[in-house]
Amino acid sequence: MARVKLTDVKKVYDNNVVAVHDFNLDIADKEFIVFVGPSGCGKSTTLRMVAGLEEISSGTVEIDGVVVNDLQPKDRDISMVFQNYALYPHLTVFENIAFPLRLQKVPQEEVFKKVTEVSEILGITEYLNRKPRALSGGQRQRVAIGRAMVRNPKVFLMDEPLSNLDAKLRNQMRAEIILLRKRIDTTFIYVTHDQTEAMTLGDRIVIMKDGYIQQVGTPDEVFDQPKNLFVAEFIGAPKMNTFRTNLIKENGEYYVTPFGSKLLVDGLKGEELKKRKIEPQEVILGVRPEHMVLGKDADNDIDAKILVNEMMGSELHLHVVTNDNTELIVRVPTVDLSHEERAKLTSGNEFHITFKGNVMNFFDVESEENLLN
Amino acid sequence: MTTTPKKHMGLKAKERLSNTIIYILLITISIVWLIPFIFLVFESFRVESTYQVGYVVPKQFGLDNYINLFTKTDFPIWFKNTFIIGLFASVIQTIIVLCMSYTLSRLRFKGRKLLMNVMLVLGFFPGFLSMIILYKVLSWFNLTSANSVPGLILVYVASSGMGYYVSKGFFDTISRSLDEAARVDGATRFQVFTKIIMPLSKPIVIYTILTAFMAPWGDFMFAKYISHATSAGMNVAVGLQYLISTPQNLSAYYTMFCAGGVLVAIPITILFMCLQRYYVEGVTGGAVKG
Ligand SMILES: Nc1ncnc2c1ncn2[C@@H]1O[C@H](COP(=O)(O)OP(=O)(O)O)[C@@H](O)[C@H]1O
């Protein structure tokens, strides 16, 4: 249970690689923060600076109001789950979990009690006498989590804990982490490159790229109001459709004109544009695949031809191409499609796409920042 | 399952033939290799003569040579000297080598690469090049002749850091994230070393102890030079050679010399048998660790 505060944190490695620039973040007590971003963007480096495994080149890290820059990991009262589990091969599961307690010279009875309790929560009581090498990946992961929990640390750090598991187990463990989080009730910093994990686990998400924070916000915020094009495309799957188009103003109303269509910017987004008196200009327009719908109006809607129709069960992913060969993805829920409508949605067929104003995202062509920031 | 029975037989016969050849070869080699030792054992039990005779199997077996060795020569002193040297050298050397290797494997500091390269290159020079200087230095501190036991321990231990190579290679195979996990779990660097790295490195520790203990039993050059013809400062190798160094002595002590040779093998063999399981693991362990 602790507040973690990073101020102007910077990391320069010996080879002069600047892995993290000006990282500022205030993590509230008991908050679950997720660092997400593509590989090499500096997530692990930042986490390891909080852990004390990596020297902080400049700036400060505070835990509970205490600057910990010069404290050894053992003096920071944190625990960490590593991507490769890092279990001690020569110790049994019991002794692995007990290891942090043994270092604190906790009496045997209490060690026994705590290890038993943790292993019951994680469902690994049967394996307590085994060595790690006799466990499956999922079981090892649980032991690693158990070892991190047993001490009730102030801050719980996890570096891609699920990325070595197969897809099914990953989903299961993700759900378990959500439950576990309720039990442990401490501050979490969780690193992942997987936006689904970030969206489902985080109270707030920190999206990073090339060592810079792109946006910090709740899952809703980063999904609905991406600060820039990178965030817009990184969050959400399949990724947001983005294309250049003109934002025009006629009779006090804004319109966009992608691919020879003319779509009214209605709703909240239209209001915002008016309020901020945004100049008509060329923009990058972003619309999520699930927000594109089948249009009826042949004059104003976008004409598209279906390339591939992927049946995903509850929805179709239509890969379509517009009249200037831009590829878009459209997600169509199958539930309200009639048989005839569905039969028409096969590759080679043409149809119309439209979308509402309030699902449009406008990005500056140069800076790629959201115009409505 | 596609081979016909006839072909199968052919293969089998071929295999048997090649196996036979291999066995004959191996048996021959081991006989050649064992003969000197068998001769040595026979000589050591010979009672009828103390000098060389024209046949191998003694006419009369007995422990006379062994008893004489202990009662009529300085052999007990040499044996004790060597044992003490081996004991100290192996303990001190093991500690130095392991600390050195762990440091070079885990810590990054200025000049680390240079240090490793310099030590590697220095290791290419034969040790005896420094013998005269070493003798001088040791004699300033009065660590030669009768005092050569501590002198020799110093000599063996002094350069031991240079033997970091094998154990550093072993430590390098242990994932650094284990160190990091332990440090986060509350361990100091020293506790990481003792509680994580050491238990995982048992084979290489045993290997280091064994090699350090064995070296002084066979060392002749340094031991002879530093003990400087003083019996009280000799190790077994020098002492036994000293026993038969003149033609008269050779005929009087030859069979005792052989008995000494057999005895030297005993402590090493015992230690080796105790630690053998780990020793084999230690030599190949780095490669098979998953
Ligand atoms: N020990 C190191 N020495 C030098 N550069 C490093 C080191 N560790 C990471 N880097 C570099 O720092 C950047 C960020 O790495 P990292 O924090 O591991 O990224 P992520 O965890 O987001 O994939 C990368 O460009 C990486 O190559």
Ligand SMILES: [Mg+2]
């Ligand atoms: Mg990483």
